[in-house]
Amino acid sequence: MQRFILRRFLQSVLLLFVLALVIFGLARVSGNPADLLLREDATQEDRAHLMRALGLDRPVHEQLYLFLAGALRGDLGDSIRYRKPATEVFFERLPNTLRLLPLAMVGALAIAIPLGVLAAVYRGTIIDRVSGAVAVLGFATPSFWLGIVLIYVFSIKLGVLPSSRMGGPSHYVLPAITLGVFLVAGMMRLVRSSLLEVMGSEFVKLARLKGLSQTVVIWKHCLRNALIPVTTLFGVYFALLITGAIVTETVFAWPGVGRLTYEAVIFRDYPLLQAVILLKAIIVLGVNLGVDVLYAYLDPRVRYA
Amino acid sequence: MARVEERIEVGIGSSPAAEVSTRPRSRGDLARLPWVSFFIIAVLVLVAVLAPLVAPHSATEQSLPDKLRPPAWQEGGSTKHLLGTDVLGRDVLSRLIYGARVSLIVAAAALLAGGGVGLMVGIVSGYLGGRVDSFLMRVVDATLTFPTILIALLLAVSLGQGLQTIAIAITVLIWARFARVVRGEVLAVKARDFVALARVHGCSHLRIMAIHIVPNVLNTFMVLLTLHIGFVIIVEASLSFLGAGIPPPTPSWGQMVADGRSHIASAWWLSVVPGAAIMLVVLAFNLFGDWLRDWLDPRLRQV
Numbered sequence: 001m002q003r004f005i006l007r008r009f010l011q012s013v014l015l016l017f018v019l020a021l022v023i024f025g026l027a028r029v030s031g032n033p034a035d036l037l038l039r040e041d042a043t044q045e046d047r048a049h050l051m052r053a054l055g056l057d058r059p060v061h062e063q064l065y066l067f068l069a070g071a072l073r074g075d076l077g078d079s080i081r082y083r084k085p086a087t088e089v090f091f092e093r094l095p096n097t098l099r100l101l102p103l104a105m106v107g108a109l110a111i112a113i114p115l116g117v118l119a120a121v122y123r124g125t126i127i128d129r130v131s132g133a134v135a136v137l138g139f140a141t142p143s144f145w146l147g148i149v150l151i152y153v154f155s156i157k158l159g160v161l162p163s164s165r166m167g168g169p170s171h172y173v174l175p176a177i178t179l180g181v182f183l184v185a186g187m188m189r190l191v192r193s194s195l196l197e198v199m200g201s202e203f204v205k206l207a208r209l210k211g212l213s214q215t216v217v218i219w220k221h222c223l224r225n226a227l228i229p230v231t232t233l234f235g236v237y238f239a240l241l242i243t244g245a246i247v248t249e250t251v252f253a254w255p256g257v258g259r260l261t262y263e264a265v266i267f268r269d270y271p272l273l274q275a276v277i278l279l280k281a282i283i284v285l286g287v288n289l290g291v292d293v294l295y296a297y298l299d300p301r302v303r304y305a
Numbered sequence: 306m307a308r309v310e311e312r313i314e315v316g317i318g319s320s321p322a323a324e325v326s327t328r329p330r331s332r333g334d335l336a337r338l339p340w341v342s343f344f345i346i347a348v349l350v351l352v353a354v355l356a357p358l359v360a361p362h363s364a365t366e367q368s369l370p371d372k373l374r375p376p377a378w379q380e381g382g383s384t385k386h387l388l389g390t391d392v393l394g395r396d397v398l399s400r401l402i403y404g405a406r407v408s409l410i411v412a413a414a415a416l417l418a419g420g421g422v423g424l425m426v427g428i429v430s431g432y433l434g435g436r437v438d439s440f441l442m443r444v445v446d447a448t449l450t451f452p453t454i455l456i457a458l459l460l461a462v463s464l465g466q467g468l469q470t471i472a473i474a475i476t477v478l479i480w481a482r483f484a485r486v487v488r489g490e491v492l493a494v495k496a497r498d499f500v501a502l503a504r505v506h507g508c509s510h511l512r513i514m515a516i517h518i519v520p521n522v523l524n525t526f527m528v529l530l531t532l533h534i535g536f537v538i539i540v541e542a543s544l545s546f547l548g549a550g551i552p553p554p555t556p557s558w559g560q561m562v563a564d565g566r567s568h569i570a571s572a573w574w575l576s577v578v579p580g581a582a583i584m585l586v587v588l589a590f591n592l593f594g595d596w597l598r599d600w601l602d603p604r605l606r607q608v
Contacts (some may be wrong), residue, residue, distance in 0.1 A: 015447050026463040031519045140588035142539050143582030144546045156570050265458050266548040277455045288450050
C-alpha cells in the first residue's frame, strides 16, 4: 500500500515538473519572456531591470534553476493586472469556485442517477429513447452558450433569477445548472450501462428469487454496484468541472479561479496564467491522487495491478 | 469539453451481446441512415466551400447606420439582413457562413494533427509493447486526467493566436484518446499470423508497422476521427469564446457568441444564433459518427 501511494505520488510530482518545464519553455520559445511579463507601457529601463531581476541575462540552466526554486517557494511572479503576487490572487479567488463546484456536482448526480436508472430499467422503451436524446443533446451543447441562453430566459425575459456576480442563494442557481449540465450526459450514460451490466449478474437473480420487490432489487442491490464506476471517475469529473468552470464563471462574471483564468488570457497576464495553471494542476492531481489512494484502500485489486 | 471520451467509453463493461442486439442493423437499411445529419453536414460543407458566393454581404465590412438590426421575422427586421446585424453593423448570416469555413478548416487541421500523433503513438506503443508501451500509456493516462484546456490557453498566450496554435492546442487535447484506442486495436492485430509471417519473411519492424498494421487500424481511426469532429468544433468555439481562438476580425462562431454576450438583453440573436449553429452542427457530426462507428467498427462501443 505504501509503495502504491509513493509511486502514485512520485508520478504526480513528475507530471508537475514536466508541466513547469513546458511553462518555462513556452515563455522562451516565443521570444524574450520579459516581454510577456512586462506591462505594455514599460520602458527599456524597466525591461533591462526585470531581465536582471529574473536572471534572464544568465545562461538557460541557471534560469531554469531560478524558476523552479521560485516555484517551490510559492513565488510564481507578480500578476501584471493585479500588481501583486499571482499565487495570492489565486487563493483569494479559490473559495468562490469551491462554493460552486459541489453544487454543480451534486446537481449533476441528482439528475444523472435517476435518469440513468430509468433508462436502464425501461431499456428500449420511450423513456430510454428520451434519456438517450437528452444525452446526445447534452454532448452537443456548448456550455458557454447554454449559460447565455439561461441568462436570456430566466434573467432577462422572466426576470426571476440574477444573471451575474455572487450574492444570495439565487445567484448560485444558473451557474450551478450550467456547470452541472456539463457532466450530466456522460454520467447518465455511464450509470445506464453499468446498471445494465449489474442487472444481468447472478446475485441480482438470487435477490429476485428471494422474492424481493423490483424497487429494492434495483435501488438497493443493483445501484450500489452500478455506482462504482461513477465514483472511480470522480477525479475525471473533478478535472472536467475545473475545465467547465472557466467558461461558466466567465459567462456569469463569477469571481472564482475560472474567471481568473479567462482574465489572465485576455489581459495576456502571463505570470498570472502560469500560476493559475500550476496551482490548478496541483489541485487536480491532488484530488486524483486522493481518489486513487482511497480506491486502492477499498479495493486491493487496484494496488497490485 | 472532454466529454467525447465518455461518448466512446460509456460502453465500459456493458455486456457486448446485449448492447449490440438492441440495434439490429443491416447495411442496406436506408431508413436507418442518419439522413438529417447527412443533410446538415452537406449544407455546412457546401456553404463553407462556396462562402463568397452564398454570403449576402461581406463578413467583415462594418456599416454603423445598420447596426443591431434584428432578424427578418422580428419587428424592425428586413430581408436585407435575414439574421440581423451586430454592433458594428456586420451581417450575422454572412459572418455565420464565413465562420463555418473557419470551423471546418480548424477542425480538419486539428484532427489531422492530433489524430496523426495519436495514431503514431498508439501504433508504436501497441506494437513494441514492453517498457515503451507502459511508459507511453502512463503519459496517456496522465494526459487524460489533466485539464488539458489549460495548456491550450497557455499556448495561445505564449505563441500568439492563430490556426497553427489552435491546431497544436487541440492536438495536445485529443492525441491521448486516439493513442489509447489505436493501441488496443494494434494489440489485437499484432497477434495475428500475418504479422508473424511478415517478420519471418524478414520485414523490419518499421515496415510491419507501416505496411501491415496501419491498414488494419484504419477503420477504427476513421471512426475515431468522425467521433471527434463535433468535440473539436466545440473546443475551437470555447477557445474562441475565451479569447484564445482565431483572432478577429476573422469570423468564428465562438467569437460571435462571446461578442454578443454583453448585448444579450437588447440583441439576443447575436449570441443565440451562432450558438445554435454550433449545437446543430455538432449534433449532426456526433450522430453521423455514432452511425459510422456502428457500421464500420461496432466493437468500439465497448472500447
